[in-house]
Amino acid sequence: METSAAAIQPPFSAQIQLTGDFFDADGGDKDSLGFLELLGLRDLHQPSFLFELPPRTPAVELPPAAISDPAAAPPQPESSDAANFPATPSSISSSSTEAAATAIKPGTDSAATGDESEEAKARKTCKEGGKKKGQKRQREPRFAFKTRSEVDHLEDGYRWRKYGQKAVKNSPYPRSYYRCTSATCGVKKRVERSSEDPAVVVTTYEGQHTHPSPVMPRGAHQSLPPTHLVLAQPPPPLGFGLPPSLHSKDLHLPLFGSYLPPPPMEFRPMATPRPLMLAPDAAAADAVLADRRPCANQRAQYVIRDHGLLQDLIPSEIRKKEEEM
DNA sequence: CGGATTTGACCGGCGC
DNA sequence: GCGCCGGTCAAATCCG
Numbered sequence: 001m002e003t004s005a006a007a008i009q010p011p012f013s014a015q016i017q018l019t020g021d022f023f024d025a026d027g028g029d030k031d032s033l034g035f036l037e038l039l040g041l042r043d044l045h046q047p048s049f050l051f052e053l054p055p056r057t058p059a060v061e062l063p064p065a066a067i068s069d070p071a072a073a074p075p076q077p078e079s080s081d082a083a084n085f086p087a088t089p090s091s092i093s094s095s096s097t098e099a100a101a102t103a104i105k106p107g108t109d110s111a112a113t114g115d116e117s118e119e120a121k122a123r124k125t126c127k128e129g130g131k132k133k134g135q136k137r138q139r140e141p142r143f144a145f146k147t148r149s150e151v152d153h154l155e156d157g158y159r160w161r162k163y164g165q166k167a168v169k170n171s172p173y174p175r176s177y178y179r180c181t182s183a184t185c186g187v188k189k190r191v192e193r194s195s196e197d198p199a200v201v202v203t204t205y206e207g208q209h210t211h212p213s214p215v216m217p218r219g220a221h222q223s224l225p226p227t228h229l230v231l232a233q234p235p236p237p238l239g240f241g242l243p244p245s246l247h248s249k250d251l252h253l254p255l256f257g258s259y260l261p262p263p264p265m266e267f268r269p270m271a272t273p274r275p276l277m278l279a280p281d282a283a284a285a286d287a288v289l290a291d292r293r294p295c296a297n298q299r300a301q302y303v304i305r306d307h308g309l310l311q312d313l314i315p316s317e318i319r320k321k322e323e324e325m
Numbered sequence: 326c327g328g329a330t331t332t333g334a335c336c337g338g339c340g341c
Numbered sequence: 342g343c344g345c346c347g348g349t350c351a352a353a354t355c356c357g
Contacts, residue, residue: 161328161329161330162329162330162331163330163348163349163350163351164331164332164348164349164350165330165331165332166346166347166348166349168347169345169346169347175347175348177348177349179349181328181329188348190348
């Protein structure tokens with residue numbers, strides 16, 4: 001029951017790294033635009049969306065017992081990492097392929113885990129959705145991103161039902177599988193914690209929402225996302241689940257909706273184990289950001305324009321990754 | 326009572 | 342051909 005009041009998150013600041021894996025398996029992206037296209041179309045051209053967002057003050061409401069999140073339960077090594085909750089809104093990095101993903105974090109967190117799974121997924125492509133043997137199901141675009149958060153399951157405005165959990169190889173943390181509860185919507189989401197950095201949650205979205213998403217779990221949609229959310233919404237690879245209608249209405253994100261992937265939006269942990277440290281370690285965040293280099297990454301740029309803070313962060317990550325690649 | 330979560334088993338693909 | 346591994350299904354259980 002994510003239904004807890006988690007809707008309203010404290011100034012949860014998660015560091016998000018988008019590792020977009022949009023692979024179109026069948027070589028084609030069915031309906032999705034090319035990544036570049038997307039970038040070009042919206043990112044650069046409409047960076048404004050970020051600005052458009054009214055700066056909301058994140059309401060700080062901690063669901064007392066929001067802890068219904070099993071996943072969240074996982075032991076969080078509260079080592080420094082955990083403690084590092086960066087108030088950093090987020091850093092996003094997106095990549096378009098597994099490789100990219102890997103590249104993104106060369107040795108740091110194991111996005112690797114994610115990567116790994118990606119491969120696996122690739123194979124499973126066939127089964128995903130399709131139960132037909134001969135036919136391979138077309139793979140839906142996937143978008144993975146990392147978030148620094150104590151909670152595994154972040155709220156993104158959609159309602160998800162957990163349908164499985166598996167232990168992840170080389171990782172003490174399990175991977176949870178979620179599916180959009182909307183009957184017509186086949187979007188799936190995988191959530192796992194980085195074994196290397198427990199504070200990092202790797203979320204992979206797959207598919208596109210076919211409905212408006214306003215499914216705000218608990219009608220919390222008013223408590224909308226703090227600015228970071230928006231930020232977080234980088235250039236999604238494509239219309240992830242972007243309900244056209246979703247547009248800014250709910251979120252006030254003008255363009256966003258158009259291609260906004262549900263994922264990035266989620267910066268509201270469904271469960272809040274504990275109040276995050278608002279004063280995160282700047283150090284940690286810093287470290288992360290430290291690498292930021294000026295890079296001509298489009299995504300970064302567009303993101304950047306948004307709010308100084310977040311943008312700043314995000315781009316950095318992205319850039320960083322780009323550089324490393 | 327209804328819906329969501331949990332957990333183990335099963336399925337299918339890939340690598341060796 | 343076998344084993345490994347990821348992903349999904351489905352029954353049982355829990356919670357609101």
